[in-house]
Amino acid sequence: MKLYLALFCVSFLAATMVEGASEIPEKFFGKFELDKSENFDEFLAAKGVGWILRQVIKLAKVTKVLAKNPQSGYNMENLTSKKNTIYHGWQLGKTFEDEGLDGEKHKITFDFKDGVLSEHHIRLNDPDNSAETYYYTIENDQLVLKMVNNGITCRRWFKRSKK
Ligand SMILES: *[C@@H]1O[C@H](CO)[C@@H](O)[C@H](O)[C@H]1NC(C)=O
Numbered sequence: 001m002k003l004y005l006a007l008f009c010v011s012f013l014a015a016t017m018v019e020g021a022s023e024i025p026e027k028f029f030g031k032f033e034l035d036k037s038e039n040f041d042e043f044l045a046a047k048g049v050g051w052i053l054r055q056v057i058k059l060a061k062v063t064k065v066l067a068k069n070p071q072s073g074y075n076m077e078n079l080t081s082k083k084n085t086i087y088h089g090w091q092l093g094k095t096f097e098d099e100g101l102d103g104e105k106h107k108i109t110f111d112f113k114d115g116v117l118s119e120h121h122i123r124l125n126d127p128d129n130s131a132e133t134y135y136y137t138i139e140n141d142q143l144v145l146k147m148v149n150n151g152i153t154c155r156r157w158f159k160r161s162k163k
Helices: 002-021 040-046 051-059
Strands: 030-038 062-068 074-080 085-090 096-099 105-113 116-123 132-139 142-149 152-160
Touching: 030 142, 040 051, 040 142, 040 152, 062 142, 062 152, 085 096, 085 105
Parallel strands: none
Antiparallel strands: 030 062, 030 152, 062 074, 074 085, 096 105, 105 116, 116 132, 132 142, 142 152
């Protein structure tokens, strides 16, 4: 009887630990406004973005909204002067299709692991060359976005908005 009880406790603990690891912590939720960037120009250049377009992209205001969806899953919004992308009701680890910033259909997957939220995109019209991953962490109550391409790491800091 004692053994069964012990086994039950162990499996219950293991289950809650796994469960806990696959949820986005509360501190990630809110509205965040782009504040500063590191290596963004180099990052865009390495992706083949021309000088004029880089100046436009660098000046763009970006707001990110992350929330728990009231029905199920989570919401992520990327709000810019050019175009908004609004993904509502996705689940961690479950790929869905929606429009990307480029107006094309993307396959998108969010994951949460070791304190890092990742957002993976693949364009349906170019699956072999278009994979992109955005990594988000919370540091000093700011949302930090990390992107890597061709060995260049770019970071962008978003301040939590009080509004
Ligand atoms: C959010 O918008 C910015 C500015 O337009 C863009 O550079 C970035 O790629 C977008 N992020 C996503 C995940 O679409």
